[in-house]
Amino acid sequence: MAVTAEAGRLKAEGVDIVAFGAGEPDFATPDNIKQAAIRALDANFTRYTPAAGIPELRKAVCEWHKKDLDTNYEMAECIICVGGKHVIFNTMAAVVEHGDEVVLPVPYWVTFYDVINYHGGKAVRVETREDNGFRLTAADIERVLTPKTKMVIVNSPSNPSGAVVPPDEFERIYRLTSSRGILLLSDECYSHFVYDGKPFSIGSVEGAKPNVVVVGSLSKTYAMTGWRVGFALGPRALIEAINKLQSHSTSNPTSITQKAALEALTGPQDSVPRMLAEYRRRRDYVIPTLNGIPGVHCPEPGGAFYAYPNISCCFGKAGIASGMDFSTKLLHEAHVAVVPGEAFGTNEHVRISYAASMDDLQRGLERIRKFIVEKTS
Numbered sequence: 261m262a263v264t265a266e267a268g269r270l271k272a273e274g275v276d277i278v279a280f281g282a283g284e285p286d287f288a289t290p291d292n293i294k295q296a297a298i299r300a301l302d303a304n305f306t307r308y309t310p311a312a313g314i315p316e317l318r319k320a321v322c323e324w325h326k327k328d329l330d331t332n333y334e335m336a337e338c339i340i341c342v343g344g345k346h347v348i349f350n351t352m353a354a355v356v357e358h359g360d361e362v363v364l365p366v367p368y369w370v371t372f373y374d375v376i377n378y379h380g381g382k383a384v385r386v387e388t389r390e391d392n393g394f395r396l397t398a399a400d401i402e403r404v405l406t407p408k409t410k411m412v413i414v415n416s417p418s419n420p421s422g423a424v425v426p427p428d429e430f431e432r433i434y435r436l437t438s439s440r441g442i443l444l445l446s447d448e449c450y451s452h453f454v455y456d457g458k459p460f461s462i463g464s465v466e467g468a469k470p471n472v473v474v475v476g477s478l479s480k481t482y483a484m485t486g487w488r489v490g491f492a493l494g495p496r497a498l499i500e501a502i503n504k505l506q507s508h509s510t511s512n513p514t515s516i517t518q519k520a521a522l523e524a525l526t527g528p529q530d531s532v533p534r535m536l537a538e539y540r541r542r543r544d545y546v547i548p549t550l551n552g553i554p555g556v557h558c559p560e561p562g563g564a565f566y567a568y569p570n571i572s573c574c575f576g577k578a579g580i581a582s583g584m585d586f587s588t589k590l591l592h593e594a595h596v597a598v599v600p601g602e603a604f605g606t607n608e609h610v611r612i613s614y615a616a617s618m619d620d621l622q623r624g625l626e627r628i629r630k631f632i633v634e635k636t637s
């Protein structure tokens with residue numbers, strides 16, 4: 261967000277910035293969803309709702325999840341929150357005690373790290389390997405588990421790397437954590453944007469429910485980032501605890517948004533494959549283009565809409581010694597906004613969001629290529 265703010269400041273000064281910083285779809289919310297919100301307003305659906313969300317939406321989440329991800333949750337195992345971020349915050353608040361260890365695969369989405377710390381937990385980093393496309397394995401996790409481990413976080417497809425944990429490996433991770441009574445928090449906010457195979461939820465594994473909390477969101481799937489709607493699927497006791505907390509903090513997610521979310525989940529679904537096809541087209545342009553820049557390496561993402569190239573070829577050149585130096589110079593000299601890897605726990609990378617038009621991708625990547633060639637020659 262800081263990068264986006266600085267890029268916005270330069271833009272306001274009239275600088276032609278190409279922005280790859282923001283982690284949100286560049287598509288408009290589909291019209292049927294917007295119309296549902298307008299209808300809700302016209303019908304004065306503007307009062308408090310149950311804190312956990314309206315029953316028809318909670319049921320719709322369970323049914324939609326069953327249809328698309330093969331799970332079997334009931335309404336009492338589902339709560340609607342103010343975005344996936346809020347689900348994560350609430351879950352940590354309900355589960356993490358002072359001094360508990362929470363395993364966090366690197367590179368991680370920055371919010372996890374700060375929220376663990378905020379709740380008095382200790383983030384235990386587990387490195388993944390770039391040469392394995394940053395895909396997490398059960399063996400990686402096993403190495404860092406201790407008697408104090410309370411929770412393990414898996415985010416697949418990943419922000420920032422786009423890495424997807426294959427279902428069989430994911431199951432191994434689940435068996436490892438559940439056998440030790442550790443809660444597996446599975447952030448599946450990008451579940452519907454996978455390029456190979458079908459969307460997968462760890463909640464679909466037989467018997468997984470007691471030890472898994474699935475974090476979901478409509479933000480990316482339906483291009484609804486500003487609406488703020490996400491959900492948790494998990495053990496009843498945890499959902500009930502989150503409900504109590506939520507009823508005293510935010511109360512219900514916005515009433516109008518809930519009606520829009522209901523339409524998103526139950527109405528026409530054609531926007532989702534359309535967006536996925538477009539992300540795929542962009543990925544198939546972005547990754548080879550990045551790898552075509554001398555010295556740059558970028559694993560192919562299996563999902564989401566992020567590329568996470570290694571730009572350490574520039575280190576030691578023109579005062580660049582980190583992803584942060586690279587991003588700052590790139591923004592000010594080449595007018596391209598990317599996010600430094602430090603935000604995600606690594607030093608040698610930057611995150612490029614390809615939720616941007618093909619025209620911007622072509623212009624921006626050409627600027628990045630020129631910048632790197634200039635710095636390294």
Ligand SMILES: Cc1ncc(COP(=O)(O)O)c(C=O)c1O
Binds near residue numbers: 342
């Ligand atoms: C991995 C991951 N989880 C959760 C979220 C939360 O999204 P929201 O709060 O908009 O649902 C994001 C947003 O960028 C994300 O990248």
